[in-house]
Amino acid sequence: MDTLYERLGGQEGISKVVDVFYDYVLADETVNHFFVNTDMTKQRQHQSLFISWAVGGPNQYSGKSMAKAHEGMNLNEQHFGAIATHLAASLKEFGVPNKDIDAVLEKLSSMKEQILYK
Numbered sequence: 001m002d003t004l005y006e007r008l009g010g011q012e013g014i015s016k017v018v019d020v021f022y023d024y025v026l027a028d029e030t031v032n033h034f035f036v037n038t039d040m041t042k043q044r045q046h047q048s049l050f051i052s053w054a055v056g057g058p059n060q061y062s063g064k065s066m067a068k069a070h071e072g073m074n075l076n077e078q079h080f081g082a083i084a085t086h087l088a089a090s091l092k093e094f095g096v097p098n099k100d101i102d103a104v105l106e107k108l109s110s111m112k113e114q115i116l117y118k
Contacts, residue, residue: 004103005057008096014057015048017090022047024086031082034073054107066114075116084108 008014022044026032035043049061063069084105091101 003056004100005052005055007100008055008091008104009094011048011052011057013094014052014055015044017087017094017096018044018048018051020093021087021090024089025083028082028086031079034075034079051104054111055104066111067118070115070118073118075118077116080112080116 026035046063053059053061088101088105091104
């Protein structure tokens with residue numbers, strides 16, 4: 001059976017989803033201020049590698065830990081919910097089945113403790 005990584009189109013498919021995801025994020029006033037001083041090209045690359053690893057692809061992510069990456073941001077449930085919603089919408093745009101979207105969101109939720117209120 002294909003892994004979730006393969007079903008999402010591998011690195012190339014995930015990179016396309018991440019591009020759409022950041023279009024949503026940057027248009028959302030709830031969360032876009034967190035990216036004002038961010039190199040978005042680098043951010044998109046990091047996020048693509050991170051999501052690829054998180055869904056069973058090769059581990060090429062060499063960025064900071066989740067806690068370190070979100071340190072000082074003091075993200076809350078509203079921020080987390082907005083990100084999850086945008087990620088789900090991005091996956092849906094590429095025709096990803098609901099069961100796979102749920103699996104991706106489950107992975108994200110398993111990291112919530114490392115992300116919120118840092």
